[in-house]
Structures are given as structure tokens and as C-alpha cells.
Amino acid sequence: MADLFWLSESQMRRIEPYFPLSHGMPRVDDRRVLSGIVFVIRNGLRWRDAPADYGPPKTIYNRFIRWSRLGVFNKIFAELAGKGPGPERLMIDATHLKAHRTAASLLKKGLFPRRIGRTKGGLNSKLHAVCDGEGRPLIMLLSEGQMSDYKGAALMIDQLPEAKVLLGDKGYDADWFREALAKRNITPCIPPKANRKIQIDYDKVLYKQRHKIENMFGRIKDWRRIHTRYDRCANTFMSAIALAATVIFWL
Known part of the structure; x- marks a missing residue:
């Protein structure tokens, strides 16, 4: 063929x-x-x-x-992502991956969680990712679909590489996250939520570059066994995501 x-x-x-x-x-x-x-x-x-x-x-x-x-x-x-050039700019975001009934129909068995949760969109998993300025993934995390963006960020923040700025959407507008970035000498480029009493300024021109991480998610979701999760075990599904990211961005 x-x-x-x-x-x-x-x-x-x-x-x-x-x-x-x-x-x-x-x-x-x-x-x-x-x-x-x-x-x-x-x-x-x-x-x-x-x-x-x-x-x-x-x-x-x-x-x-x-x-x-x-x-x-x-x-x-x-290993391959870690050998890339040190990024000056980071981007963080998350996306939902729908779980097919073959992956989500059985009760959870075994010691390890399956990372499938329930949201308004049904049963799904959530992929959290940190990318460099070119939209290439550096860190990825799989969680239940209902996990919030900033809770996913809390699990990844210790692995963040050195950088000057981090771009994120309003889902990452939390005081503790901004303070954690400041301790790492990373400037947050995150728009403030509408309910903030004191609005925080950010670089609106630089923020437009955040589409690159959205493009990354789109390219990974082009792989059909990732766009729809058929694997019951979280480790096999995460392996498929890691393999796709490696082939698309790092080989």
C-alpha cells in the first residue's frame, strides 16, 4: 500500500x-x-x-x-523534548478528549486510576500541556475531564523549564499561580478574569501567539485514536499521546 x-x-x-x-x-x-x-x-x-x-x-x-x-x-x-533548545517563551493550555464507550463502559479495576471523568460533554479525559514558543509540547499530563486548568498547572509547575514568559488563558488566572511563576522569574502573560476587583495588565500583542498551542492540540487530535479514546488503561492512552507528539514534533 x-x-x-x-x-x-x-x-x-x-x-x-x-x-x-x-x-x-x-x-x-x-x-x-x-x-x-x-x-x-x-x-x-x-x-x-x-x-x-x-x-x-x-x-x-x-x-x-x-x-x-x-x-x-x-x-x-x-528525552527528545528535553534535548531541544531552551525556550524563552512557554505556553500552557488543556483540551478534552472524548472517551468512547468501549473505554468508559466498565467499572474501574486495578490499582491505577483510568483518568476518565464526567463533564457536560459526557465521559472524557483532559490533556494538559506546556509548549515552547514554537508550539512544540514539552510537558504533558493526562487527567479526568472535570479537573480544572489551574489544578493541572499545579501538577506540572515543578517541571517547568527556565523561561522568560508564560502565556495562558483566563483559566490560569489565579494568584497562587502568578506567585509561583514569579518565584521562577517567569512573567505571566495571562488575561485577568472579569470578576477581579483589580484588573491585571498583560501584553495583548504577545498573547496572540497563544494560537500555537491550540494548533498543537489540533495536530495531535488528527490522530484518530487520540481524538477519541478507545484505551481503557490510562498508561496505554498516554503512551499513544506521547508517541504522536514525538513523531509530529520531535522526529
């Missing part, structure tokens, strides 16, 4: 150092299997519908699940 996706040799060389070691029999061709994983996630296919060019669907599925549990895809994203 002419429209199949294949990772290039140069791309494989960049991510191979983060693969787990193979024990016993050699693994099936990493490039073929990983390309198949990307193809399935991007096109929203069932694993059984993966094209035969990528090998047995069970091999592709098992590799994705096993490496997701090991945190391989999250590590690849974190």
Missing part, C-alpha cells in the same frame, strides 16, 4: 537508545512494528486491522502494550 507510514532510518537511530534491551530471542524488526503502531493510532484502526505489511497484528499490539507498561514511549518523548 502506497499510503503506509514508515519511520525513516534516521528517526529510528534517534529513538533506538531508549528501547528496552532484548532478552532471549531477538525482537521482531523494531522499525516495522513501531511503524505499524503509529499507523494504527493515527488512522484509528482496530489492532486486528493493521495492514499485513507491518506483520502479525498480535505482535504490534503486544509490543505497544508491553512498552506502554514499561513507560518506553513516555521516556522517548521526555
